[in-house]
Amino acid sequence: MFNIKSKKQSHIDEPKKVNEATEIRKRSFPTYIAIGLVGAVIIFICLKYENPLEHNHWLELSIHIGQALIIGSTISLLIDLPAMVNYFKKITIQSLISEDYLNSLSRIKLLDLRKKTTARIHLKDTQFVEHGLIDLDEKICDLLTKYYHERYRQNVSCKFEGDYVIKKHHVEELIINPLGNTGNSIKFPENVRNFFYKKENENVGDMFKILKYVVTADDKKEIDYMKEGIKIIESPSDTTDMPYNVQTSIVNKDNNPLEFEFIKWLKIEKIWEVRVPKADITFLKRVKIPVKSFRLDYHFPDSGVKLVAACFGTLALSDEGNIKIIHEDDHVSIESYTWLLPGNGAYVVTI
Helix, strand or coil, rough: CCCCCCCHHHHHHHHHHHHHHHHHHHHHHHHHHHHHHHHHHHHHHHHHHCCCCCCCHHHHHHHHHHHHHHHHHHHHHHHCCCHHHHHHHEEEHHHHHCCCHHHCCCCHHHHHHHHHHHHHHHHCCCCCCHHHHHHHHHHHHHHHHHEEEEEEEEEEEEEEEEEEEEEEEEEEEEEEECHHHHCCCEEEEECCCCCEECCCCCCCHHHHHEEEEEEEEECCCCCHHHHHCCCEEEECCCCCCCCEEEEEEEEEEECCCCCEEECCEEEEEEEEEEEEECCCCCEEEEECCCCCCCEEEEEEECCCCEEEEECCCCCHHHHCCEEEEECCCEEEEEEECECCCCEEEEEEECC
């Protein structure tokens, strides 16, 4: 977007700027000499025809005009006003887009400048810019300084049990803080939510069980939250994707939301088990934060069912090689080789 130069490069370019100004003056030199000569000729002619005994206003005016041409061309030759104005205008513009100037701006001003610049780029090609897309561009750029999944792996193994399907989830997450070199710690909230259609006589504890929850932050010792004490709580469902009436989340022993503090990286390993009716044939996974490397494996061995899956991403297209999906008789594997943004994800349907 900008032609940003380093300080070293700026010092190298200084002689070029001086030479440029000198060249501008050299190109204008003949013009100023010609104007000065015209002024001198006017004065010479007026003096030749001037009568000392008579006062002629026109000759006097012409002499003043000739003097003005000589003085003006001489001054312009010395400082070259028009060319120098253009030169300093060019230097000012270059200074405004230099790295030093950009570093002096606050984050708010930089964001506003980036937004306006993005709009100007596209205004060159069209008279109308959809501001909703500009706002989307701004939201995506805001993600550059937020934590993200360097790696997300989820393995789901299913089996029939009476009128239900038992799904065992193995999840491994590696979260990176892009601002970790600043030394400032950030907090990552626990984000496991499962949705169910719960009947009046059913217990959430029979529908959702945590089997493993281990967290490692930076180079610290891993923490087993099964020993620390965690709970499963239920609340009304807030999703419109599926016809569920309750959702479950994980809290600490004091019923407070789980948060994990880290500086550079955070690793989470979880295993949980859910029980759903056989009629619940759809599994949906949406990512909450950007994911650099995503993989989902879904198994349903010895069941006589067929699995159909797909991955949906903002710029993730299978025909461009960004997504790889392997369908087997009782297993499907989904892998994305490009970034998945919040709201992207995958789904599996059991047929």
